[in-house]
Amino acid sequence: MISDDDADFWLLMLANEKRKFAIQIGYTLKPEQQAAFERGIDNHWFDLVDVSPVSEAPASMIMRIFRLTEAGIARLEELVCNNRGE
Numbered sequence: 161m162i163s164d165d166d167a168d169f170w171l172l173m174l175a176n177e178k179r180k181f182a183i184q185i186g187y188t189l190k191p192e193q194q195a196a197f198e199r200g201i202d203n204h205w206f207d208l209v210d211v212s213p214v215s216e217a218p219a220s221m222i223m224r225i226f227r228l229t230e231a232g233i234a235r236l237e238e239l240v241c242n243n244r245g246e
Contacts, residue, residue, distance in 0.1 A: 167196035182223035205232030
C-alpha cells in the first residue's frame with residue numbers, strides 16, 4: 161500500500177512535456193491509484209481531452225487522454241517540493 165501523496169505523484173507524473181497523459185480504456189488501476197484518480201477528478205487536476213487510439217500504441221488500444229490543469233500542476237509542484245524536503 162502506498163501513501164496518498166505517492167499515488168498522486170504517480171498519477172500526475174504520467175504527464176508529458178505537453179501536460180498530457182493517457183490511460184488505456186479497460187486498464188485496471190490499483191485501489192490507491194484509483195483513489196488518486198478520483199482525487200484528481202474531485203480537485204480538477206486534469207481534464208479529459210480525447211478518447212482515441214494513440215499512435216505509439218496498437219490501433220486496438222483506445223486511450224483516454226487527459227491534460228493537467230493549473231491545479232494539477234500546482235499539486236505536482238507541491239509533491240515535488242515535499243519530496244525534496246522543501
